[in-house]
Amino acid sequence: MEAGQLENLGVGSVINVERSFGMANCWFTADTHFGHARIIDYCKRPFKDHHEMEEIIFERFNSVVRPGDRLYHLGDVAWSSWPLYTLNRLNTKARYLIFGNHDKQKPQAYTEAGFIWARDYEKITIGSVPVVLFHYPIRSWNIKGHGGIQLYGHCHGTLEPGLGRSMDVGVDTHNFYPYHWDEIYDRLKDKPMFEDDPKDSHNKNR
Numbered sequence: 001m002e003a004g005q006l007e008n009l010g011v012g013s014v015i016n017v018e019r020s021f022g023m024a025n026c027w028f029t030a031d032t033h034f035g036h037a038r039i040i041d042y043c044k045r046p047f048k049d050h051h052e053m054e055e056i057i058f059e060r061f062n063s064v065v066r067p068g069d070r071l072y073h074l075g076d077v078a079w080s081s082w083p084l085y086t087l088n089r090l091n092t093k094a095r096y097l098i099f100g101n102h103d104k105q106k107p108q109a110y111t112e113a114g115f116i117w118a119r120d121y122e123k124i125t126i127g128s129v130p131v132v133l134f135h136y137p138i139r140s141w142n143i144k145g146h147g148g149i150q151l152y153g154h155c156h157g158t159l160e161p162g163l164g165r166s167m168d169v170g171v172d173t174h175n176f177y178p179y180h181w182d183e184i185y186d187r188l189k190d191k192p193m194f195e196d197d198p199k200d201s202h203n204k205n206r
Contacts (some may be wrong), residue, residue: 008136011034022030023179025068025180025181026070026072026172027064027065027072027178027180027181028074028169028179028184029071029073029155029170029178029179030073030074030076030152030168030171031075031154031156031170031171031172032073032076032077032078033079033102033157033196034050034053034057034077034078034082035081036050036078036082036102037049037050040053043156043172044096053079054086056176058089058090058178059172060176060177061090061091062089062090064177064178065082065090065091065092065178066091067090067091067092068115069091070092070094070095070096071090071095071178072098072133072151073096073097073098073100074134074151074152074169074170075103075113075135076103076133076135076153076154077100077102077110078103079104084113084114087113087114088111088113088114093114096115096118096122097110097119097132098119098121098133098135099118099120099152100153101133101135103118108206120121120134120135121133123143124180126181126185129147129148129185130143131149132148135152136153137150137152137155137166137168138152138166141166144159144164144193145193147165147193149165149166149188150165150166152166153168153190155168155170156169157173158170164191164193165189165191165193167184167191168183175180
């Protein structure tokens with residue numbers, strides 16, 4: 001399917017992701033809901049059916065994610081009956097999963113399908129920035145007072161933009177593309193760490 005056809009579907013313009021990739025070529029996403037036909041109605045996604053939704057998401061991911069890039073999926077990959085091996089259509093094999101409430105297949109099914117690991121929660125560091133990964137938004141997270149960022153899904157863009165250094169990285173918030181780390185960091189790096197709750201006990205300036 002050509003870019004012009006995607007625009008005609010009402011999915012929006014194809015995002016131009018010409019970047020100079022830095023030391024951490026990482027991508028983040030959530031809430032793809034492959035095989036989940038009713039998510040189209042629930043979230044008002046502009047697709048005629050889940051097959052078209054999957055094709056466009058795979059096409060958009062593969063247009064920006066390169067082989068060897070790291071892709072962190074923060075949950076709700078697919079409906080329970082969807083064949084997870086289909087994820088091998090993605091360019092990158094460096095895939096990591098944070099479980100969401102709809103990830104109901106046996107845990108080993110996700111690693112057998114190619115995820116390097118599949119967990120409920122994880123903290124990673126990109127450059128010198130600590131990043132907490134969880135399917136759900138957290139009000140106060142570990143290392144929040146040390147410049148830490150929290151990334152989540154689950155909400156499908158229905159919450160107000162995250163206060164402090166937190167962000168919904170679900171596909172509904174980004175035109176069905178993943179987020180590159182550079183974009184996330186640029187959005188969050190200058191936000192006050194305790195914008196949401198200055199009385200948080202971890203706020204050294206309270």
